[in-house]
Amino acid sequence: MTRSSHGTGLFLAIGSAGLYGLNIVFARVASFAGASGSAIVVYRVFLMLALVAIVAFVARRPLTVAREERGALLLLGVSSALQGIGYLSSVAFIPVTVAAVVFYTFPILIVLANPFVEKKPLTPTLVGVAAVAAAGVCLVVGPAFTELDWRGLALAFGxxxxxxxxxxxxxxxxxxxxVAKVFWVQLIVLPTAILISLVTGQLAPPSVLALAPFAVAVTIGGYVGGFVLQLVALGRISAVAGGIIFCTEPVVAAICSALILNEVLSPLQVAGGTLVLAAIIANVFLEQRRVKHAPLLPVAD
Known part of the structure; x- marks a missing residue:
């Protein structure tokens, strides 16, 4: 990994989080019109598979998977399906801001799990940055906790x-x-999404997308762009660094909710957004400093 590559990964992660924040707001708009989250996931997979196949053909990119990564790619596909369906479906039962605070417990889960998964000890600085980011997210979305539906909470936490x-x-x-990662992950997501949609009775014909064409288009487009940037970013930075940076998403979601859904931002929410941004900036600085003092590794061709 080179230092410039790592820096690029950090900023790609910020771009991905911003697109995801826009995506979830329009998913709620689409749900108001009757387009379920699981249905959107199924049809966006078809679109992504077609787009990736075209890119692979035109750019002559191979779709082969490294043998040692086949198991990891299978797990990546299943987890991506559960993430997309759970998060998009949760906003049919609870407000976007509430879904965001429940969903954005994942950076804390990553930080707590890191010593067991990556065998790297927690540092007080990292714990402090994660705590500031979590506090900021809670302030951003906290005032919205009213009349909660347990189904939305369960979907968001899942x-x-x-x-x-x-x-x-x-x-x-x-x-x-x-290109290969996107193709195979989406190919794994497809049957998983169809199965869940059948079990929950939410598999609808393609005509359901016409109920809110603009909202569905932004939801799908935001996800496609965010997912590609996420995969590129996570090939350059650690899961912990990415998890903290992705706290940008609920801030973007809260701002977009205020602008699009007329959800009012309180002074506490503005303060929370400021805390999140401060944590992200601190994390970027710490990551850049860590890479600067780390030995450079050769870049594979």
Whole structure:
């Protein structure tokens, strides 16, 4: 890994989080019109598979998977399916801001699990940055906790656990090309999404997308862009660094909710957003300093 590559990964992660924040707001708009989260996931997978196949053909990119990463890629696909369905479906039962605070327990899960998964000790600085980010997220979304539906909370927390798994797994799939990763992950997501949609009775015909065409288009487009940037970023930075940076998403979601859904931001929410941004900036600085003092590794061709 080079220092410039690591820096690029940090900023790609910020871009990915921003697109995801936009995506979830329009998923709620689509749910108001009757387009369920699981249905959107199923049809966006078809779109992504078609787009990736075209890119692979035109750019002559191989779709082969590194042999040692096949198991990890399977887990990445399943966790991606559970994340997408859980998070998008949760906003049909609870407000976007509430879904965001439950979902965004995943950076804390990543930090707590890191000593067991990556065998790296927790540092007081890292714990402090994660705590500041978590406090900021709670302030951003805290005032919205009213009349909660347990189904939305369960879906959002399930998505959080799946995302923690996704981050650790994606950070280990570094020898497989991005195009191949996107293709195979989506191919794994497809049957998982269809099965869950059938079990929950939410598998609808493609015509359901026409109920809110613009909202569905932004939801799918935000996810596609965010997912590609996420995979590229997590090939360059650690799961812990990525998890903290992705706290940008609920801030973006809260701002977009205020602008699009007329949800009012209180002074506490603004203060929370400031804390999140401060934690992200601190994390970027700490990561850059760590890489600066780390020995450089050769970059694979």
């Amino acid at each position: 998505a959080s656990v799946a995302t923690a798994v996704q981050f650790f797994t994606a950070a280990r799939c570094t020898n497989t090309g991005v």
